[in-house]
Amino acid sequence: MLETVLFLIFAAICVGGAINLLAQKHPISSALSLIVVMGSLAMVYLLLGAEFVAAVQIIIYAGAIMVLFVFVIMLLNAGEEERSATGSRVAMVLGVPGLLAAAVTTGWVLTRHGPASTPVVLGEFHGSAHAIGRLLFHEFLLPFEVTSVLILVAIMGAVVLARRGE
Amino acid sequence: MVPLSWYLLLSAFLFASGVAGFLIRRNIITIFMSIELMLNGVNLAFIAFATVRHSLNGNVFVFFVMVVAAAEAAVGLAIIIAVYRTRETLNVDRVNLLKL
Numbered sequence: 001m002l003e004t005v006l007f008l009i010f011a012a013i014c015v016g017g018a019i020n021l022l023a024q025k026h027p028i029s030s031a032l033s034l035i036v037v038m039g040s041l042a043m044v045y046l047l048l049g050a051e052f053v054a055a056v057q058i059i060i061y062a063g064a065i066m067v068l069f070v071f072v073i074m075l076l077n078a079g080e081e082e083r084s085a086t087g088s089r090v091a092m093v094l095g096v097p098g099l100l101a102a103a104v105t106t107g108w109v110l111t112r113h114g115p116a117s118t119p120v121v122l123g124e125f126h127g128s129a130h131a132i133g134r135l136l137f138h139e140f141l142l143p144f145e146v147t148s149v150l151i152l153v154a155i156m157g158a159v160v161l162a163r164r165g166e
Numbered sequence: 167m168v169p170l171s172w173y174l175l176l177s178a179f180l181f182a183s184g185v186a187g188f189l190i191r192r193n194i195i196t197i198f199m200s201i202e203l204m205l206n207g208v209n210l211a212f213i214a215f216a217t218v219r220h221s222l223n224g225n226v227f228v229f230f231v232m233v234v235a236a237a238e239a240a241v242g243l244a245i246i247i248a249v250y251r252t253r254e255t256l257n258v259d260r261v262n263l264l265k266l
Binding site for chain 2: 003004007011014015018019021022027030031034037038041044045047048049050052053056057060061064065068069072073075076078095099102103106107110111118119120121122124125127131132135136140143147150151153154155157158159161162164
């Protein structure tokens with residue numbers, strides 16, 4: 001029971017943050033509401049028993065990535081965006097009914113069909129750091145090493161791209 | 167006991183609002199944040215299925231998605247800085263030519 005209440009609270013915060021991200025005009029407000037979404041998503045991960053992922057979500061997403069975003073917004077002194085383009089109006093007119101139709105269809109399919117009504121029991125399953133580390137360094141060792149190469153390439157790419165010309 | 171479909175609905179909503187933000191917003195940084203929102207929605211679906219199926223592979227996949235998202239954010243924001251240096255604007259409607 002408590003579990004359901006907690007899920008509803010954090011899901012509501014998530015939904016509110018996502019809507020606020022779309023509604024705000026200033027990028028810094030959007031960034032802050034994205035941080036809210038990520039923080040409450042970490043709580044939802046905890047409800048699902050994924051402790052390691054919840055911690056990593058806070059540290060990497062809400063910490064590192066969003067700090068990078070806020071830093072760039074402040075560096076470029078981004079102000080409120082102008083809204084006069086016809087492209088965005090077309091997206092509004094065509095996108096909103098399409099999005100509603102997609103949402104209704106998704107909801108209908110998810111609640112009616114398949115194993116989707118399986119209950120998620122809290123405490124039955126734990127994605128602990130120990131178990132994930134064991135899996136990561138045994139079965140997924142090669143992909144794990146490849147990601148370190150990816151990070152290295154990304155660092156070099158960021159340095160080269162953001163360097164002042166010549 | 168929360169049914170799995172509720173988690174999947176939340177995940178679908180996050181992904182859909184990411185798509186909507188990508189289409190509606192004109193600021194390149196906000197568009198980039200919408201992409202992060204979509205990635206988060208997908209991560210939630212991964213974790214929900216991993217928990218129901220009692221398999222840790224979903225959690226490992228989310229870890230990899232986060233690593234790729236971090237790399238993408240670093241490179242993408244560097245590109246945004248480079249675009250701003252040459253065009254002096256963050257509005258994607260004004261960035262419509264490959265040449266300067």
